[in-house]
Amino acid sequence: MPIIELEDVSKLYGFGDAATVALDEVSLHIEEGEFVAVMGPSGCGKSTLMNIIGLLDRPSYGTYMMNNRSVAKLRPPRAAKYRRDTIGFIFQNFNLLPRLTALENVALPLVYKGMTLGRRTRQASDMLARVGLQHREYYYPRQLSGGQTQCVAIARALVNNPKLIIADEPTGNLDSAGSRLVMELLSEIHKTGNTILFVTHNPELTRYATRVVYMHDGAIVRDEQTVIGDVAPTARRVMYTVPATTVEDDLAGVSALMNHLPDAEPAATMSLKEKTRKTGKARRSKRSRT
């Protein structure tokens, strides 16, 4: 049974002529235990998809079931509780509080659970040990390397024991050694039974995934089962065979080249975006990468 079931989920930002179609009738099922990489050019809707799956945002249209229940309809306080108990988030910029130690950062989500300070500290300490940073408990984020900082953020995401981990470009600010550290850790976590979704612009990191979902203009244009250890076939093809066509492509990196994938065409049926475009009600705006 899938833990995540999205059916025809669309997300529009803004209204009328200024509306942006960030997700365009996306359907996606994710089974428990999958390790899914999400790739695609800047502005194609990856973060929007992560935020909807992670209950940080709501679909404009369509249905979202998690563990067979319609979570998108939960009232905000219940959604927040459900999110805390079920989902761990990891972000590109780590989002740690700079004035708290590694240990205090990891213990923070437990405050909501009403645990005593002693229990919180013990649990956070165990979690830091699990990510290999027991010797850094009293360090502040600025005293850690990028890779270590992200490992602390991963420990914090795991401290509530969530089944689903959502990581939006977890290695986006890391060098290759830091990226490796973080991806190896996510791999370990995956082996212990967690379901993991991560966004990446780096085709090399598809080696860690069991499945790769490719997005373009708010839609899923390809969905590939992959072998752990191998770069996913489409990512490999984009990496080695599709030439850069513009300076912008060069700057944006390999993921921008996915714009030129031969069969990255919209579905045959008329999409929400086309419908809105036809009626002149929506306009896509493309953000430049930071």
Ligand SMILES: Nc1ncnc2c1ncn2[C@@H]1O[C@H](COP(=O)(O)OP(=O)(O)OP(=O)(O)O)[C@@H](O)[C@H]1O
């Ligand atoms: N809060 C918002 N208000 C208005 N438009 C938004 C908002 N968030 C995202 N968008 C727009 O929705 C589209 C999808 O954005 P999203 O951030 O999901 O893309 P992305 O694939 O994560 O891009 P990147 O690789 O740069 O992180 C973009 O056109 C973006 O400008």
Ligand SMILES: [Mg+2]
């Ligand atoms: Mg994003």
